[in-house]
Amino acid sequence: MLRLLENQLLKEKVYMRQIAPGLEVFVLPKKGYVKKYVTYATNFGSIDSRFIVEGEDKELSVPDGVAHFLEHKLFEDEDGNVFDRFARLGASSNAFTNFNNTAYLFSCTDHFAECLELLLDFVQTPYFTAESVEKEKGIIEQEIRMYEDNAQWRIFFNLLAAMYKEHPVRVDIAGTAESIRQIDKDVLYKCYRTFYHPSNMALFVVGDVDPGRVFEQVEANISKRNYKELGDIKRIYPNEPLELGQDFVKQELVVSQPLLNLGFKERDLGYQGERLFKKELTTNLVLDVVFGSSSKLYNELYEEGLIDDEFDAGYVAEQDYGHTILGGETVDPDRLLERLTLGIKEAKGSGISEAQFEHYRRKAMGEFLKSFNSLEFIANNFLAYHFRQINFFTYLDVLQSVTLADVNDRLHQHLVEDSMVRSLIMPKKG
Amino acid sequence: MPTYMRSRLANGINLFIHPTVKFKTILVQLIFHRALREDDVTESSLLPSVLQRGSGNYPNRMAIAHRLEELYGTELVSGVTKKGERQLVSFTLDLVHDQYLPGESSLLKKALQVLSDVVTNPVLFDESFKEDYVTQEKEQHEKLIKGLINDKIAYSVERCLQHMCENEPFGVFKYGSVERLKTIDGPSLYHYYRHFLRESPADLHISGDLDLSEVSSLAEQIFTFERGAEEAVAATSVQKKIGDVRYVQEELDVSQGKLVLGYRTGVTCADDDYFPLLVYNGILGSFPHSKLFQNVREKASLAYYTYSRLEKHKGLMLISSGIEVDNYEKALEIINRQLAEMTRGDFTEEDLENTRSGLRNQFLVEEDSQGLVINRVLDDMLVGREENTAQLLKRLAAVTREDVARVSANVCLDTVYFLTKRGGV
Structure with a gap:
């Protein structure tokens, strides 16, 4: 058929x-x-x-x-x-x-x-x-x-x-x-x-x-x-407990400055299809509002010299696991951690406004349209989503179905300190 | 027949419009040309970052980012690339064509206004850039220069080139040096910027589903900044190898060794022998069917990646490979043997045919990318040639075994660089 x-x-x-x-x-x-x-x-x-x-x-x-x-x-x-x-x-x-x-x-x-x-x-x-x-x-x-x-590879797998x-x-x-x-x-x-x-x-x-x-x-x-x-x-996948294996991991490598990544472990699992897709798009909107390049937090950290323009945040949504990872290179990982933690707290305190929500949704829409120039992007994404029972073509519709309440709920539920892992790479001495 | 329209704006910027209907986006590139010089690159590579910190209408980084997001996630990125001994400083806009955005019109105009504001209307105090923007971007730039070592593959290739071309402009690192950076401040960078804007030859490329006259009058309206006499960029010098092969080893605490070999070919993309050299490089190492992949990787299992590539504006070839440090001699021997086979013409008709087909494929698919189409026109301008895909394919098809033999006679090993573990081999 x-x-x-x-x-x-x-x-x-x-x-x-x-x-x-x-x-x-x-x-x-x-x-x-x-x-x-x-x-x-x-x-x-x-x-x-x-x-x-x-x-x-x-x-x-x-x-x-x-x-x-x-x-x-x-x-x-x-x-x-x-x-x-x-x-x-x-x-x-x-x-x-x-x-x-x-x-x-x-x-x-x-x-x-x-x-x-x-x-x-x-x-x-x-x-x-x-x-x-x-x-x-x-x-x-x-x-x-x-x-x-x-x-970059090591900090990710260590995390x-x-x-x-x-x-x-x-x-x-x-x-x-x-x-x-x-x-x-x-x-x-x-x-x-x-x-x-x-x-x-x-x-x-x-x-x-x-x-x-x-x-x-x-x-x-x-x-x-x-x-x-x-x-x-x-x-056969083992039962993964909600709690973390470890909340901190560190390695030394030949690099010019430290790298810090923060990971947030998903607690709300078990979905496929549209529900999983919506969770993914909702989370990415949250990350854009809180850590995106026009956010207050990003710009303060940049001006303080704690991050560079490679600083990034992204979410991965699978049926049996999921996580947000954010971070990048920094001169002072302790200070960056402190500022990020505070920034998340402040974001939760003020919440996401209607204007912010619409602004980032519009950006996401434009980025999706632009990516359809690339044959590789289309094919690779379509199949990756297909295996999660998601029709990639529904992206814009699912994006439209996300509400302001969804993103605010997600902000509070997902970015929680109990589910946070720090992964650190320090420059090897000598 | 060219697939683009070329004209000149009143202030002397070359305008190239590339009409095409197959993309969802409009791609804009504003490119400034500079000679690659030690006393220029630090400034030219720092400048775009300072400009992106704020402009007259968007006084800080956040305001620029916010405006671009509002324009449906339009991207504005700057970058520096070297083509031979020429430094290109570019500002690129990538935006959705508004035919995909119901109710939206004039997105291109709005995006061009942001670009123009960022490049030509910076935040100023007296005769200086805003001092804290300069200070902060100098710090970021220093991290960028020092950060080369974080990518061991890119680092080893850059180090090989720096050793090989230490007395030539080409050996200059495109981000400049920390020493030079220390001498820069708000007023000095602003002074540099005034010259940069007035004197650098500049091109504006716009690609997308466009109305030619509409877009050219838009560009004419928006890019009106004052310019003076252009400072021409000298041609890249192509040198022959003289003397012995130089061997360089560097020790770092790494898991894998990186072997990089630098060759002089004597041929650049401006020469008639460029196509034979492309085929030579293809048979040797730019495809999975090439000799390097087949012998270093598939037969000897010494490496995961191993390839050769041309530095086509400077007439260089590089071979790069990640190996176990103990296998240095073995890998070098196998690589040298592949080069010797090339010189003897020891390759099959199939090698030749597969390489021609692979290169043909690469030329054809360039037309599916707005960025690559612009880049080809840019390269054409630099070498003073204008060829469409059909003409390129004709030159490629004409390459014979004898042509490959002729160019291989001139390929000469200059420098062998090895990044090894502490304690070395």
């Missing part, structure tokens, strides 16, 4: 079709664009580290970093390297793994149908050998080492590891040099069998293409593979 989603304000249309046995396919035609961008993603990320493999009854717990490792290895098959085949078509291919999803993508100008076929084929053809798995470990170890020297006691979001997406040594081809095949079934995946195509032809091609490719229906995937 073909469905059509249209957004009048954006002047964009998305064609959607579910292809047996359950692959969701989306096509957004972008007239006049030379580039075509396609992403093929599975609802499998670094947090899916405990589950029951299809056809077995025992729980499997996999080494940290498996989803990311699998992403690397899918680019190799019996005939060699998949990058080379995209190169022959003048296309460029890539992939990324985050906490929740793994996405394989290409962008091209010519040979679109061949590129699409290649993407569908290589993602559906796992080929892991003991030798190639071993070889990849050196590469991924260097990827991990690169991030070990990256202060999550402190904030969460049990939930696997506390673990680095790529795992560690030690954990990836335990990965072998068997565990990769088990993950593949469980999570790379079409019914756990989605495809997004954006560019100047004909939706009908895309659906036909995808259907032909998928149907010849005789997939069986997949039962429910049994993912």
Whole structure:
């Protein structure tokens, strides 16, 4: 069945079709664009580290970093390297793994149908050998080492590891040099069998293409593979308590000045779909009012030299976890902490006014419209939201449904000291 | 045929209008050109931050931010980039086209007024910028200069270039130096600013779904500040490597070593041999199918990232790679071997063909980005050439194996920089 989603304000249309046995396919035609961008993603990320493999009854717990490792290895098959085949078509291919999803993508100008076929084929053809798995470990170890020297990355993962006691979001997406040594081809095949079934995946195509032809091609490719229906995937996430693991974490690195991040752990969990989306947009409005670049707090901190223009605040909304993280580089982390804490208290005291609320909503609307220039932004976001049962096209409607009372309630409930973690990076001496 | 309209405003600013219907936004860039010089870059890179602290109509940072948000989250960002031995100081506006905003009109005009106010109508006291704005921005700027070390990949590349070009203007860091910063105050920066505004050659680019005559009269109306005789920017000098390879090691308490190799190619984007050099660089290291990725990463498992890239206005090539410090010799040997293979013409027809296809793809997709379209026109102006995509693709398709061999003969290793752990290798 073909469905059509249209957004009048954006002047964009998305064609959607579910292809047996359950692959969701989306096509957004972008007239006049030379580039075509396609992403093929599975609802499998670094947090899916405990589950029951299809056809077995025992729980499997996999080494940290498996989803990311699998992403690397899918680019190799019996005939060699998949990058080379995209190169022959003048296309460029890539992939990324985050906490929740793994996405394989290409962008091209010519040979679109061949590129699409290649993407569908290589993602559906796992080929892991003991030798190639071993070889990849050196590469991924260097990827991990690169991030070990990256202060922004470290402060972020240190914070999550402190904030969460049990939930696997506390673990680095790529795992560690030690954990990836335990990965072998068997565990990769088990993950593949469980999570790379079409019914756990989605495809997004954006560019100047004909939706009908895309659906036909995808259907032909998928149907010849005789997939069986997949039962429910049994993912096991531990019960994460409301309280923090630790409220403070610190590391020393070679940096020019300290970095401070504050994290606020979500207490109101369990939603998917529109309710989750609304919570996300509401929280981002709150953060913009309190910490945004036209806020009183931001400008005072800037003038005092406590922050620079990279200072930022953002919220992450998932069904089983959620958090706000804010901060940046600072000369004086103690003073910054004190000022931020006071600023939050003052914001709660004065509340958010109707004028502030409308002002930031208007800004959010403009930013959303602007981002639709980017094919990558459209496709990547559409799928990431799709896996949370959210239709990304409803952004402006959901934004309109947020009320002044919503943002004020959220300000009081979310930014509370009991759920606050401090993550600090200090310059290494000598 | 050019896809844009070029004219000159009454005060001498070059106006470029790029009409296109495919984007939701209008992109505006006001660009000032300066010679890249030690006694100029600190001032030119500090200046935009001071200007963004307040203007006649928006007296502080908060007022500017508030006005931009009101204009549906219009962004105004400034930046400095170096193209060869030329420093570009740019102010960029990114705003929603008002055809997507029911009930809204003249958003472009309002945004241009903010831009003009910020750039040409600063908050002044006597013959000086507001002193505390200058003091605070000097502090921020010092942090920016010192903060280079926070990104180890960017740091190692910059350090390699600084060593390699230590006696050339190109070795100058685009944010200047802390020493020079100390000599700047409100009056001195204001004095600099007056010259900067009057004398720097300047371009105004506007891209979007626009009516040409409407936009050009809007620009004419708004950008009326007084200007004088322009100070031309000298051409970038392209030097050949003389003498031995220079080896530099630096120790920091890091987890991963960064190996950066700097080469002189003798060819810039102004030369006929630029396309052969692009293909050379592509076969060697700018794609996943390239020799560096295939050999340093895929075969030897030594690195996660390894690539080569051109500094096309200066005629340089850089190779950058993150490796285990113990693998320094091994990685260097493999990289040198790839260069030797290039010189011998030891690459396949497929390597050549894949690289041509990959580059073709890169040229084509530039048209899907307002920023890249503007950048291409800017580069064309600098090299005195004007080519549309079809002409570029024709030059690319004409590159032969012999052309690649010719440019490879001139690629010469100058500096090997290695950022290593304390205690080193």
